[in-house]
Amino acid sequence: MNLTRTLALAGLASLAGAIVVAAPAAAEPPAIVWAACPDAVTNTDRVPPEDVDQYRALVSTLQCGTLRVPLDYRRPNGRSITIGFTRLPAADHAHRQGALAVNPGGPGGSGYLMPLELAMSPTTAGLHDTYDMIGLDPRGVGYSTRATCEEPQSLAAANRPDAPTRDEALEMYNAMVAGNRECLAHQGEFLRQVTTENISRDLDAVRAGLGERRISFLGVSWGTWFGAVYRSLFPARVDRMWIDSTAPPRFYGDQFITARSTATEAGADRMTAWLAEHDDVYRFGTTAAAVKAALLALEQSLTDHPRVFTDLPKPVDAMVVALSTAQPSPVWPLAALVMTELRDSHDGTPAPLHVKAVLGGDDRGDDTPPPADAPQDFNDVMNHAAICNEDFGRRDFDTAWDTYQQLRELPLTGMLARFGADCAGWDPVRPVNLRYSPGSLVLSGHRDESVSVYPWTIEMQHAIGGTVLTVNDDVHGSVPRTQDCSNLLVGYFRTGVLSARHCEGEGENPDPSEVRD
Known part of the structure; x- marks a missing residue:
């Protein structure tokens, strides 16, 4: 089910800089306020029928809390959030x-x-057996004090072509500078304090408020x-930690x-080799x-000539091919069928089956707006x-x-490149350094991600x-979703021991018959 964004939240977006000296521990742990969970959390309106009983059983034990923390930990008696x-x-x-805090990524994702x-999930249910699981909304998100800033007119009005000329890109750049400054x-007082260092201190305040000497993550x-x-x-407050689809230790x-x-x-090059192995199906070539x-x-x-189909609102251009070759391997069978159908198609006809399925815009989802407390x-x-607070690259x-x-x-995927200077006019907060420590930690990286x-x-x-x-796949954040890797994950949190150094994950040699949506 998808109650939040999936664990593969495409989104690893910015990762940077980091740490100085930890603030002194507070004399008294922060006071947690427990209250009934919001109706939008406890009701089952958006839960698939087959999951309702299990969801009700779990949510009946869920506890929802809040606590107040300093906006700026250097000014503990100042504004709080x-x-x-x-x-x-x-x-x-x-x-x-003990307690196990979890985070799905982003930044900006709700935990x-x-x-x-x-x-x-059958692959990770074992974590719940012996751990209190802690789902944090990082500052700026959800039930925490939210980040808000309406899109400035200067940015909204900017010309944003897919492939801008240099002059058009300069216009976009100047609009980004003006928008960020506006x-x-x-909202700068709040937004400049949305840093991973502060979010880490928020998590530690939760840990202290829960009365936990250490916390897993x-x-x-x-x-x-x-x-x-x-x-x-x-470092002394971490019990066991697992991080999947690992970020770089500094961000430029x-x-x-x-x-x-x-x-x-x-x-994309790996996909071409796979297509060659299955030339009997796709007929793009044997090498x-x-x-x-x-x-x-x-x-x-x-x-040169985008395809015009009678039942699609827009012509189909080369961007679809670039996007198809950029997919992770589990999607290759579907992406290959889309490209095959485009190669064999003609103007003035209905769109082929898989092209229509991917591009048809057949929206059958529930358009009902979420409840106000969702x-x-x-x-x-x-x-x-x-x-932007933590990107220390040139701007x-x-x-x-x-x-x-x-x-x-780039030959196959170059047209996916977008001109971007999203942080122009928004200077980073301050550089700090990560620290090495000997505590228990697993870092899972995906070989071809x-x-x-x-x-x-x-x-x-x-x-x-x-x-x-090392995970032998190319799928972002797949460890909690794949049985062989999640067995290692659950086993590690139970025993503190990583029993293997490799797992297959999603794998990278899909069967052409395994077409996924």
């Missing part, structure tokens, strides 16, 4: 092992309902940066984007080189603030333009310590 969180008590209280989702002028995507920062600030925006884009192109030439020819054909799955403003126009131009040259590239896992291990688990 609210942190909202949940606690799902261990099912087997007699064998309880509020993540304990329920993990407890309902947002900071109105499971983080995915940006949650790995969150975990690394918390561990660096409070242009380098970050380049690493991801280069890995995406490498994934990777032949397939790549055929896909480039298809991109050029759709650039959890907030994701907060875009918090995401933006956390990224000048020339760097942004040169990076964009380089990425446009493009969202959190594998070398970052090794770099993070060198920075903070721990043991690396």
Whole structure:
């Protein structure tokens, strides 16, 4: 079920800088206020019928709390904000092992309902047996004090073409500078304190308020940066920690984007080899080189003459091919069918089956607005603030333009590159350093992933310590969702021992018949 964003929240977005000296411990633990959970959390309106009984049983034990923390921990007596969180008590209280905080990534993702989702998943339900699971809404998100900033008119009015000229990109850049400065002028007091260091201190305040001497942690995507920062600030307060799809130990925006884009192109090359192995199905060629030439020819054909189908609102252009080749391997069978149908299609006809399924816009979802007290799955403003506060890369126009131009040259996926200088005009807060410590930690990295590239896992291990688990797939955050890897995950939190150094995850050789939506 999808009560919050899935654990693979595409979103590892910004990860940077980090830590100085931990603040002195408070004389008294912060006071948690427990209250009835919001109706939008306890009702089952959005729960699939087959999951209702299990959900009711779990949510009947869910505890919802808040506490007040300083907006700025350097000024503990100044303005305070609210942190909202949940606690799902261990099912087997007699064998309880402590508290396990969880985070799905972002930044900007809500962890509020993540304990329920993990407890309902057959791959991770074992975590709930012996751990109280803690779902935190980071500051800026959901039931915590939310980040808000209306899109400035200067930014909303900016021209945003897919492939801008240099002059158009400069106009976009200047609009971003003006928009960021306008947002900071109105909300800067709060937004400048949306940092992973402060969020880590918020988590430690929750830990203290719960009366836990130490806390365990499971983080995915940006949650790995969150975990690394918390561990660096409070190494003696970490029991066991697992971080999946690991972030880099420092964040420079242009380098970050380049690493991801280069890995995406490498994934497209792996797909061409897979297509060659299945030429009897897709007929793009029997070698990777032949397939790549055929896909480039298809991109050029759709650039010169986008397909016009009678039942689609817009022509289909080469962007669909680039997006198809950028998919992780479990999606290759579907993406290959889309490209095959486009190659064999003609104007003036209904869209082929899989093209229509992917692009048809057949929205059968529930358009009913969520209740006013509903959890907030994701907060875009918090995401933006956390990224821009901790990106220590260059933010000048020339760097942004040169990076964009380089990425446009990638053969199969280059057209996915977007000119971006989202943090222009928003200076980072302050650089700090992660710390190495010998405490219990597993860092799982996915060998061919493009969202959190594998070398970052090794770099993070060198920075903070721990043991690396290599996942033989290319799927972001797949460890909690795949049985062989999640067995290691649950076993580690139960025993403190990682019983293997590799797991398959989603794997990378899908059967062409395994077409996933």
